[in-house]
Amino acid sequence: xxxxxxxxxxxxxxxxxxxxxxxxxxxxxxxxxxxxxxxxxxxxxxxxxxxxxxxxxxxxxxxxxxxxxxxxxxxxxxxxxxxxxxxxxxxxxxxxxxxxxxxxxxxxxxxxxxxxxxxxxxxxxxxxxxxxxxxxxxxxxxxxxxxxxxxxxxxxxxxxxxxxxxxxxxxxxxxxxxxxxxxxxxxxxxxxxxxxxxxxxxxxxxxxxxxxxxxxxxxxxxxxxxxxxxxxxxxxxxxxxxxxxxxxxxxxxxxxxxxxxxxxxxxxxxxxxxxxxxxxxxxxxxxxxxxxxxxxxxxxxxxxxxxxxxxxxxxxxxxxxxxxxxxxxxxxxxxxxxxxxxxxxxxxxxxxxxxxxxxxxxxxxxxxxxxxxxxxxxxxxxxxxxxxxxxxxxxxxxxxxxxxxxxxxxxxxxxxxxxxxxxxxxxxxxxxxxxxxxxxxxxxxxxxxxxxxxxxxxxxxxxxxxxxxxxxxxxxxxxxxxxxxxxxxxxxxxxxxxxxxxxxxxxxxxxxxxxxxxxxxxxxxx
RNA sequence: GCGGGCAUAGCUCAAUGGUAGAGCUCUAGCCUUCCAAGCUAGCUAUACGGGUUCGAUUCCCGUUGCCCGCUCCA
Numbered sequence: 001x002x003x004x005x006x007x008x009x010x011x012x013x014x015x016x017x018x019x020x021x022x023x024x025x026x027x028x029x030x031x032x033x034x035x036x037x038x039x040x041x042x043x044x045x046x047x048x049x050x051x052x053x054x055x056x057x058x059x060x061x062x063x064x065x066x067x068x069x070x071x072x073x074x075x076x077x078x079x080x081x082x083x084x085x086x087x088x089x090x091x092x093x094x095x096x097x098x099x100x101x102x103x104x105x106x107x108x109x110x111x112x113x114x115x116x117x118x119x120x121x122x123x124x125x126x127x128x129x130x131x132x133x134x135x136x137x138x139x140x141x142x143x144x145x146x147x148x149x150x151x152x153x154x155x156x157x158x159x160x161x162x163x164x165x166x167x168x169x170x171x172x173x174x175x176x177x178x179x180x181x182x183x184x185x186x187x188x189x190x191x192x193x194x195x196x197x198x199x200x201x202x203x204x205x206x207x208x209x210x211x212x213x214x215x216x217x218x219x220x221x222x223x224x225x226x227x228x229x230x231x232x233x234x235x236x237x238x239x240x241x242x243x244x245x246x247x248x249x250x251x252x253x254x255x256x257x258x259x260x261x262x263x264x265x266x267x268x269x270x271x272x273x274x275x276x277x278x279x280x281x282x283x284x285x286x287x288x289x290x291x292x293x294x295x296x297x298x299x300x301x302x303x304x305x306x307x308x309x310x311x312x313x314x315x316x317x318x319x320x321x322x323x324x325x326x327x328x329x330x331x332x333x334x335x336x337x338x339x340x341x342x343x344x345x346x347x348x349x350x351x352x353x354x355x356x357x358x359x360x361x362x363x364x365x366x367x368x369x370x371x372x373x374x375x376x377x378x379x380x381x382x383x384x385x386x387x388x389x390x391x392x393x394x395x396x397x398x399x400x401x402x403x404x405x406x407x408x409x410x411x412x413x414x415x416x417x418x419x420x421x422x423x424x425x426x427x428x429x430x431x432x433x434x435x436x437x438x439x440x441x442x443x444x445x446x447x448x449x450x451x452x453x454x455x456x457x458x459x460x461x462x463x464x465x466x467x468x469x470x471x472x473x474x475x476x477x478x479x480x481x482x483x484x485x486x487x488x489x490x491x492x493x494x495x496x497x498x499x500x501x502x503x504x505x506x507x508x509x510x511x512x513x514x515x516x517x518x519x520x521x522x523x524x525x526x
Numbered sequence: 527g528c529g530g531g532c533a534u535a536g537c538u539c540a541a542u543g544g545u546a547g548a549g550c551u552c553u554a555g556c557c558u559u560c561c562a563a564g565c566u567a568g569c570u571a572u573a574c575g576g577g578u579u580c581g582a583u584u585c586c587c588g589u590u591g592c593c594c595g596c597u598c599c600a
Contacts, residue, residue: 008593016537016551022591028573029591081600136527143600163600199527199598207599288600410561418562439559446559468553472561479561488560500560507561 005302005405007204013421017480019043019401019431020205032201032209034394039481042431042462044212044397047270048191050428051214051391054266055189061246062187062216063180067168069193070147070159078325079167079318081144082160090121090135101138112138143196145209161195166388169217170318173330184332184384185246185255187218191393203303205394212393218259219384221334222316223251224356225377228340252292252385256313259389260295263309267297267396271426272403276300280307290317297391299399308399309391316383323383331381338380349378400429404482423482424505427525433461434521435478439490441467450489453499453514457487461521479504484524487517 014020018037024030036044056062076082090101105112105125113120126133144160162168169176169188176188191214201207226233226249233251234240240247240254242261250258260279268274280296287294294312298305323330344352353374360370376382404423411417427433434457438450447467457463464483466474475486486502493499498511501520512520 011592012537025573025591028589031591083600196599202599412561420562437560440557442557443559470558470561470563472563474562475560476562486560490559492559502560509560 005402007302010302010401010405011204013405013423013480014040014401032198032207034205034208036397039431040397043400043425043429044393046429046431047393047396047400048212048214050270051191051266051393052189054269055187055214055216059187061182061185062189062218063176063182065169065172065176065188065190066192067165067172067190069162069195070149071162071168071171073159074325075167075171075322076144076160076163078321079170080321081163081167082142090125090138143198145195145197163196164194164215164390165190165192165213166215166217166390167318169215170322170330173219173319173322174328177332184334185218185220187216189214189216191215203301203306205398206301206303206306208394211395213390214393215388215390216259217318218255218387218389220250220252220255220387221337222373222382222385224374225334225337225382226251228344228352228377229334229336252313252315252387255387256293256295256311259387260297260311263297263311263389263391267299267308269426270400270429271424272299272399276403278305288312290314299395299402301399301402306395307392308395309389311387311389314386314388316385318386319383331376331383334380334382337377337382341378341380344378400425420476420479422479422504425482425484427484427521430482430484431462432464432478432481432483433485433525434463435474435483435486436463436465437471437474437486437488438467439471439488443491445494446489446491449493453487453489453493456514457518460518461525475502475507485521 011020015022017039019040021035021037022029023033023035052064056064073082090104101112101121105122108125110122110125113122121135121138124133125135127135144163147159147161148154148157149159150157169190173188176182180186192212193210194213195210198207198209201209221229223233230249232249234247234249235251235253236257238254240250242254242258246255246258264274264277264279267277276299278298278300280298282291282294282296292313292315294310296307297309297311299308319330341349353371356374357367357370360373361367373382401423404425406422406424408420408422409417410420425431436450436454436457438447441447450467451465454463454465464478464481466477468474471488478486482504484504486504488500488502490500492511497513499514499517500509501512501517502509
């Protein structure tokens with residue numbers, strides 16, 4: 001269904017019904033920014049609520065954070081964002097290939113010039129691919145939006161809008177640990193706006209410059225600590241029960257897979273079909289240097305299979321980076337670890353240390369670092385490792401819109417055909433849960449009864465009152481908004497209190513009393 | 527960032543170097559006992575800026591935005 005959907009058709013419906021508008025449309029629009037209208041804002045709110053409920057409230061081991069968007073610039077220096085993509089780039093105007101200006105110059109025995117405005121190419125620089133001496137001036141491609149704090153716009157007051165929400169979790173790790181009464185393993189969740197100055201926003205809202213993320217940093221013990229505490233580390237080879245309760249012996253590999261399964265189950269629960277959800281396990285070159293594993297959860301969008309969420313096993317990289325830059329310790333004390341370590345004699349400790357050194361050096365780390373790590377372990381201390389499921393709220397909203405969109409041709413009793421557009425949202429995320437209608441509006445008694453029922457239902461769910469036009473038209477309007485049910489109050493309601501509940505997907509109708517109706521909807525909305 | 531295409535009402539489309547039109551939607555009213563029914567009335571548009579011209583929505587230039595391909599996506 002979604003694979004054949006023309007994105008322009010969807011964008012048109014989204015505008016017509018008030019899901020998504022182009023930002024600043026009144027002034028001609030602004031590339032890479034989008035606004036959510038009356039229905040879209042409800043949809044997004046429902047997505048956020050469902051995520052928060054699933055990741056934070058339904059669990060005992062995850063707490064929340066709501067951090068500021070602008071943070072100390074050193075955070076982005078520690079995280080690598082400030083340097084990671086700040087390389088000056090040049091494009092060859094002839095063959096259109098792109099190169100890093102500094103590398104290009106070095107290869108040709110030249111030196112990249114620094115100017116007041118940034119960088120400039122020295123004379124003689126040529127395209128390494130085609131040899132043409134027709135290169136664009138070097139441009140810095142840092143994807144972070146820059147801004148200034150306070151009244152003076154100079155380097156000392158510059159700051160960035162966050163390119164991801166996650167770093168605040170690391171920066172506040174100590175405070176959260178001290179106040180949340182959690183201990184490793186536990187997680188910190190955050191959702192909110194992030195900003196990336198994408199070179200080329202594309203595919204409707206898919207790649208935007210301002211977007212919303214739902215991120216979890218789930219902190220776990222390093223495998224070496226688990227080995228000391230549990231005597232062994234459970235790996236995937238042990239075929240652990242990932243659907244069951246997490247176990248103390250789980251190593252990072254199991255935790256990582258556990259979160260992949262958790263997240264996939266959630267996507268299915270809010271209505272994305274399993275066959276449209278894909279997993280892309282990053283391999284060797286694709287993995288960032290600090291990541292041990294990373295899975296992209298992808299959705300089959302009409303414009304291709306694209307990432308909704310990345311779930312990375314990031315080891316202790318982030319906390320270590322911040323520890324280094326800030327000079328403040330970000331390790332935890334683990335009573336169970338200390339007790340386990342205290343039970344070992346000197347020989348056992350040395351044997352364990354040798355094993356860790358061998359493993360670490362095998363992974364390209366220094367024996368010195370390995371020894372320092374083990375020494376800390378024996379004191380019951382370590383820097384937690386982390387599993388990071390990081391999802392895009394707007395991307396998910398787009399996936400849900402694509403998935404919901406359907407057109408069907410109806411044939412009535414007289415053989416007349418008619419086209420129906422219907423957004424088949426899961427009830428949990430549908431912007432409006434229920435349309436409430438008086439069958440006719442010119443019968444005061446009936447009208448009053450319908451208003452009374454509407455008032456009662458409105459207290460529970462987002463309901464929509466509609467009294468205008470024929471009843472069929474009102475049903476169809478709700479279909480395009482993706483409202484799962486319509487309730488019609490008719491003359492029989494006045495006699496026996498029952499009303500018609502019309503189902504969006506099947507168009508089937510049943511008569512129910514108010515309590516029956518409430519029970520049914522409670523059940524299905526969840 | 528490069529190349530190509532496009533830009534008229536909320537949506538889909540028409541027309542024109544000289545008053546911009548339709549269907550659907552929407553609003554109000556009438557009617558209406560369950561799937562976009564009917565009647566009446568109404569709102570709403572030439573993306574923005576400049577040029578040519580007596581006059582530009584139409585021709586030209588620029589900008590912005592959207593779509594497609596490439597590129598990019600730490």
